[in-house]
Amino acid sequence: MNIIVCIKQVPGTAVVKINPADNTLIREDVPNIINPFDMYAIEEGLRLREKFGGKITAISMGPPQAVNALKEAVGMGVDEAILVTDRAFAGSDSWATAYTLSLVIKMIGPFDIILCGKQAIDGDTGQVGPGLARQLGITQLTYIFKIQKLDPSAKTIIVERLLEEGHEIVEGKLPALLTVVKDINQPRLSSLANLRRSGKQKIRMVVASDLIGVDMARLGLNGSPTKVIKIFSPPKRDGILDMIHADTNEKAAAILADKIIAEKIL
Amino acid sequence: MPLLEIDKDKCLGCGNCIDVCPFGALTLEGDIVVVNEKCTGCGACLEACPVAALRLPANKPVKAENLTEYRGVWVWIEQFHGQMCDIAAEILGQGRKLADLRQTILTACVLGYNVEHITKKAISFGADRVFWVDDPSLAVYRTAPYAETLIRLARLHKPEIFLLGASSRGRDLAGSVATDLYTGLTADCTGLDIDPEKGILIQTRPAFGGNIMAMIICPDHRPQMATVRHRVFEMPPADPEHQGDVITVVPSLTEEQISTRVTDFIQELDKINLADARIIVAGGRGVGGADGFEPLQKLAQVLGGAVGSSRSAVDAGWISYAHQIGQTGRTVRPDLYIACGISGAIQHLAGMKTSRIIVAINKNADAPIFDVANYGIVGDLFQIVPALTQQFKQKMQK
Missing domain, CATH: 3.40.50.620 (HUPs)
Known part of the structure; x- marks a missing residue:
């Protein structure tokens, strides 16, 4: 089975904060990480390979330092890694990112399944997965927390999909793109053997001129339909903490209940 | 090479752009700002520059349509x-x-x-x-x-x-x-x-x-x-x-042209889902176990709300992932969010801090959840939550 995993390098959690005093961004120098949801995608790829055999290719689009995310993926056990990096890709929004990734995937050759995290924790859009499925014209299955069954010869898959109201069982045809949520598995740590391999592994680089059939006008900042015009700090929570003190828990609970009722939100 | 171009003659070295860059791509070298590989070309800095020294390549409309x-x-x-x-x-x-x-x-x-x-x-x-x-x-x-x-x-x-x-x-x-x-x-x-x-x-x-x-x-x-x-x-x-x-x-x-079939639906949550819930009672590490969610469920029932949880309670296996609120769970915005035994890690706050009224019940008076709360009680949630349920039962009947 040919498995593709798309990963993104993101700033480590909680690195970006707003300084309330002067409204500026505070950045702690925390190292970049693989987007947490993409870790589940890598792990699911490894589990599928254990079951069905085959090859896993990890792809990341980003600046040159994203190579570290790919090395980490190799350390977890993926077979091949491709870094999609070029000045021509800089400033890509989710549309241009999905377009670029789709061209890279078309170059790799036939595949059975693409795994992505449900969204990245920096942009929080969750749009690249659906965009990629559409660009490639394959089955789209989002917010997956379980692969119930996969039949590579019949080219079918049965998954459980998380909705606001509960979850649903969906059957689909391969090739398919899945975006996965946290519940799907517990990502493994890198093994020593894989870590050694990741040090030696050559990461393949793809630049814009490598892409077959590319429309250069659809790449990067120029090809991105959306533009960020302003970044600002979120509105502060109004009101200050009213800490409730009383002799007994019952009295404290009574005071709190009255105050909540007075807010007229019940 | 980053997309952002900096006009060195215009740059005052004021650092305004450094403060607004979400990616840490700008630094001061001597008295001039320089851009590094972290730049994504997002454009957040352009407005911050008082002398228009920052520029991104001009955007050419690619669609000729009217x-x-x-x-x-x-x-x-x-x-x-x-x-x-x-x-x-x-x-x-x-x-x-x-x-x-x-x-x-x-x-x-x-x-x-x-x-x-x-x-x-x-x-x-x-x-x-x-x-x-x-x-x-x-x-x-x-x-x-x-x-x-x-x-x-x-x-x-x-x-x-x-x-x-x-x-x-x-x-x-x-x-x-x-x-x-x-x-x-x-x-x-x-x-x-x-x-x-x-x-x-x-x-x-x-x-x-x-x-x-x-x-x-x-x-x-x-x-x-x-x-x-x-x-x-x-x-x-x-x-x-x-x-x-x-x-x-x-x-x-x-139907023949569609490659997927939905064969079953399983309702995991109560009738009220977290996204639409007006009231959420959420539990964290402080609830101590799966049984610890029982008093929270009772309170949610009396208030007509839904039950949520922090990541640690989900990771401990006390409640299913569908209930998780925060960065790797759901983002919610209820009118009333009652956080019970939740310390308030930044990842959890990301999922609930725009709630209208936040109530925090926690043993630890220094828990960061109190920083975003409108009302707080320091104490044992197993005493306070049932007492609160009792109070609402009585007061809301009137």
Whole structure:
């Protein structure tokens, strides 16, 4: 089975904060990480390979330092890694990112399944997965927390999909793109053997001129339909903490209940 | 090489741009700002420069189409099991305002099976026109049949704005539709407005787990598409007198052309889902175990709310992932959020800090949850939560 995993390098959690005093961004120098949801995608790829055999290719689009995310993926056990990096890709929004990734995937050759995290924790859009499925014209299955069954010869898959109201069982045809949520598995740590391999592994680089059939006008900042015009700090929570003190828990609970009722939100 | 160009002659070295860069791509070298590889070309710094020393390559419109051909505001009316979702009414309300500002009509796209009653509802919430697509193949949401039908309608009728809910279904659908139409899609918006001069849609959304807000436009592509977060816009009052045209439309795909089947649905949560919940009672590490959620469930029941949880309680196996609130779970915005035994890690706050009223109950007076709370009690949740349940039972009967 040919498995593709798309990963993104993101700033480590909680690195970006707003300084309330002067409204500026505070950045702690925390190292970049693989987007947490993409870790589940890598792990699911490894589990599928254990079951069905085959090859896993990890792809990341980003600046040159994203190579570290790919090395980490190799350390977890993926077979091949491709870094999609070029000045021509800089400033890509989710549309241009999905377009670029789709061209890279078309170059790799036939595949059975693409795994992505449900969204990245920096942009929080969750749009690249659906965009990629559409660009490639394959089955789209989002917010997956379980692969119930996969039949590579019949080219079918049965998954459980998380909705606001509960979850649903969906059957689909391969090739398919899945975006996965946290519940799907517990990502493994890198093994020593894989870590050694990741040090030696050559990461393949793809630049814009490598892409077959590319429309250069659809790449990067120029090809991105959306533009960020302003970044600002979120509105502060109004009101200050009213800490409730009383002799007994019952009295404290009574005071709190009255105050909540007075807010007229019940 | 980064995209951003810095005019060294103009740069004052004031550092304003360094402060606003979300990626840490700008640094001061001597008294001039330099840009490094972390730059994504997002443009956040451009406005911060007092002397216009920062520049991104000029954007050439790639679509030669006449943008003025695109008129009207569209809303996708999400339904589940044949009932219109709350989020659809919320965005109809905001869509109405945008349509009025643009002096145009509001169109609702109702897809489903036996959903004629939803067309009436959409009109009562402000739609002037409804595209009604009723077919067994649309009974349960699936990407392909919904996307293909909306893509065809959008190509034919050319809306200038198209809004969908930022739900699992809405994000699944919008990402597919916008890709095919080659247009901009802004995810999970918490603000939508019309630029009074240019007449374009200004979309505001949180990023980096809600730590920064970004304003986004889609200047050269149409429709301007956005998914909208639950419970950001108020549900408008239904007006049974409001009139609208219902236009019957056939779906674009037949059942045979669809590669997926939804075979079962399992309801895991109570009837109230977290995204739509007005009241949420959430538990964290402090509840101590699966049994520890029982008093929280009782309180939620009395208040008519839903039960949520922090990541640690989910990771410990005390409650299912569907309940998780925070960066790797759901983002919620209830009127009342009661955090019980939740310390308030930044990842959890990212998922709930825009709740209207936050109540924190925690043993530790220094827990960061109190920093965002409106009301707090320091103490044992196993004493306080049942007492609170009792109080509400008594007081709300009156």
